[in-house]
Amino acid sequence: GDSVTQMEGPVTLSEEAFLTINCTYTATGYPSLFWYVQYPGEGLQLLLKATKADDKGSNKGFEATYRKETTSFHLEKGSVQVSDSAVYFCALAASGGSYIPTFGRGTSLIVHP
């Protein structure tokens, strides 16, 4: 079945550092890929998405590129802020006809001033 693997957290960075959160996936067909973010005390919200190979999703300074050859969708940001502290979830959807998204376990990011 489909699966999503994220790097273990927590990831701890100083403000203005470069961020990478790795995400790889296993899926049949051609899934759409998502990054969701969960700020403390809130529900998940979509951060960015990509629907086909080589697409780059971007939002709020975050980027991720759909790499079919390496089955990856790594999240990056050039300069993190304290307000980026949250849990980040990688997910895929609609692979092989299933309408049930598959989520990774989440990666906690802590940014210190």
Added chain:
Amino acid sequence: GAGVSQSPSNKVTEKGKDVELRCDPISGHTALYWYRQRLGQGLEFLIYFQGNSAPDKSGLPSDRFSAERTGESVSTLTIQRTQQEDSAVYLCASSLGTGFDEQYFGPGTRLTVT
């Protein structure tokens, strides 16, 4: 417009009691999902409703769990004879249609079984 709302936000119950959790999706969203999120874990799919089709119940962990949805509106998740391992945050999400679509999540219901 209004987002997805869930109630209650917190629920503490004694082992063996039944609980009912409510989700109000965004108006016009035909798809509705329930997930369970245990402390420090990812999202565990429970059940999926799409319009008037039969729900996909493949993620329900036991027959103590059930869910209903009235048309394309409110959904309730019921857990009977709660156990301590049911303690978690229960998240509801809705989307316009298929799995390709962005999901909009509610804030969740934190369930604690004592």
